Amino acid sequence: MDKEIIYDIRQFNRFYTKVLGLFNNQILDTDYSLTEARILFEISERTECIANNLVQELNIDRSYMSRILRKLEREDLIKKKSSTIDSRKNFLFLTKKGEELLGKINIQSDEQINQLFNGLSDSEINEIRISMMIIKEKLDKNKF
Amino acid sequence: MDKEIIYDIRQFNRFYTKVLGLFNNQILDTDYSLTEARILFEISERTECIANNLVQELNIDRSYMSRILRKLEREDLIKKKSSTIDSRKNFLFLTKKGEELLGKINIQSDEQINQLFNGLSDSEINEIRISMMIIKEKLDKNKF
DNA sequence: TATTAAATGTGGACTATGTCAACTAAAGGA
């Protein structure tokens, strides 16, 4: 692969690290971290979500996940229900409070996106969006 | 801004968080973290680089930066030279060992990129590259 | 079926990473 292309890609990676960094350090208008927010999000998106799904999807150590989930349960954001078929597994659900929090986080995230794109024209925004979809689609099919 | 567009952007952000996460947890074929690697990189790219530049560019706390730099100096990867004009400032330089390490990290990073894009056609790779440049250019001019 | 292997989750002990506030020292104004 061409040096110049690799250079551009690494430059993009550095750049987008910064973008995501800014985002992620702002979730904390609530008392929760990005990781916790993503866990709530994944639980809400999945049916029959178990801890191990999250471990794989978010690349987090099992023991660490166990502790995070315990914390979220203590704070009444999620609840666990042991599977009747396989008693090793605990299905995870959001509580009402958890859903409310996720809703709040979603609103904030939308707001962040709006700020980031503020000032760009509709056609520019759409160019960016298309670009994102191209990247995701091509890399996704390839590796993830 | 349209709900659907925001949805796509957030999806991309989650996706790219994962991509960068994989990358960043592999730097550790050396004994150094991504942050340390980025610091070496920035020092090598800049002339008259001082700690405060890194603090701003990488969004890292001053005190934390101070400690990281001390560690890198102890390990003989960088050295500091006090400015003669403004004695508050320490200009940062890579040592020979630091340059060698950065070189090694660069080779590994190139390799990672190659792996990520492995299997894609030249035209697909170029599409991704163009997409990245569009995103960077538009957001960069806007915010960063 | 008996045995072994793999999956799921937990707990203890630890290291790494990051944050906050207080401080020194020098430089740049007004």
Add this chain to the structure above:
DNA sequence: TCCTTTAGTTGACATAGTCCACATTTAATA
């Protein structure tokens, strides 16, 4: 001169993440 800003350091602390050993349960297979 006095006040403010900039650059960097230190101590104390908090949060995040890792490693290893372990218990249970299920799956695989000889």
